[in-house]
Amino acid sequence: MKLITELVHPRLNSKEGRILRRHAARGIVLRAEQILLLYTERYNDFSLPGGGIDEGEDITVALCRELEEETGARDIQVNEHYGYIEEYRPYWKPEYDLMHMTSHFFLCDVAPTLADTKMESYEIANGMRPMWVPVEEAIKHNRYVMSRQEESMGQSIQRETFMLEKVMSELVEL
Template sequence: MRLIATLNRELFTPELRILERRAARGIIMRDHDILLLYTRRYNDYSLPGGGLDDGEAVLAGLHRELAEETGARDIRVEREFGILDEYRPWYKPEHDLMFMRSYFYECSVAESLGAVRMEDYEIANGMEVRWMNIHDAIAHNHGVMAAREASMGLSIARETLILELLVRERLAPSPSLALAD
């Protein structure tokens, strides 16, 4: 699988204590609409998916996360999209940084979604499933980043980078963007 990018959020020194984490994320599109999670706490759109449990295979974790967060049924992995590595601050004292490797897969799912089974922190953060026009989601996330909203989460840069790459590689330009040329 190709490495899309490595996002470094901190400078490195040999004594840094780094927590390593793996995550699987699903890309589910229907024309220009994409299945996303809107998180009220951070005011952003992100792809469904999340951290893998210890010893969990990537594809098993992807299926579990998509079913839990979106209620997706009949999940089929169509193709690998890529890997994104990132280093970011960690909030617990036993580690200075977190290294996260996210595996992205293009998937298809049943037409209708079932019940979601979000975790308590996801519910507390106001996370909800939405089909969104991908161009609108990108514009929204760019607005949040440009305004440097105090509530802005750390994952918005990763998510927006992937959404923009999807547009470049998988979709024709937005009609509103074509008019601006």
């Protein structure tokens, strides 16, 4: 497994303190120059589909579950572990000072047609929806949101934009 990078959120002063540890699996699903992403209205950003790994859950099982729930993907093939990012960011619950998230990224293929999603209530409330988007367009959009420091900007946009740029430079054939 390859460490892609370590990210420290700009508002985080220290990596020390009471830490909530989370592990996540995220899918990179490409079709030519387009990528399967989640657009979230609340944060006005694009992100790679995926999410938390449950206690005792196999990482690829978690990835397939998340892809199916969030995007409606079927016939998911997990092809390769692309690498992982170690991320430190502020956490909103008072019993923790920060979150340390390890996000594992996998190259995947899915069936041509997406089925209905099975999103959680908070994902629906946040206006999350799957979309096929040109990678370059998603990067430009997220960069614009970050440059404006929009009030609604989510904490994961730094990680997501970094990964989209990496995907664009290493995986997209122009």
